[in-house]
Amino acid sequence: MQHIRWTGQTTDAQGYRTSGYAPVVDIPNVGVDVFADSTEPRDGTVQRADADLTLFLPPGTTVDSRDKFIVRGETYQAEGIGVPLNNFFTGSMFNTEVKVKRTNA
Template sequence: MMLGSETVIHEPWVRDEKNSHGQKLPVYGTPVTIADTGVDVPDVSEPRAGTTSNVRYDYRLFLPPGTTIRDKDRVTVRGHVCDVEEAGEPLPNMFTATVFRTEVTVRRVDP
């Protein structure tokens, strides 16, 4: 187990469905709790567009070896729902066959 690890919730994307207005809405599968996850210090930026501003929180996650997170999945970190920015899959060391932790970048989408 990794010191200072946290637990995140992974919701795998299943499909998109259209609502009554014809807009695609994602449908997610059963949430899965993933323990022993390293959460790096969030990268916070404040892009400005005219007179409005918004703050973006990007988290870098280090999930247990063998974990797969796809680009349309959703992850909850520290109680905040996040979209996947950079997906990750199991990556074995080519010399030892040891599987590294899966690295994934997610962006907070709720306030």
């Protein structure tokens, strides 16, 4: 799995604002949970279908809502943020959980 981190807005050579993303980084040891369904019309007029996943990233990983992930060759957009979370009983870190979505529209 690969992570494309949002770095903020930048300005291109013509002075227009563009989305700034860091170079693609491989992330090892990622768990992926696939939801049992996808969202699409049932009347046979599929114009847009959504696919949702939950990623379990290594402990301590931070994710912005504009970050992107490449999972099995497809690009997904983060939904919400992912922050490191400690177990308050033991102090050990949990895996960072983040939901991602891909739309074929």
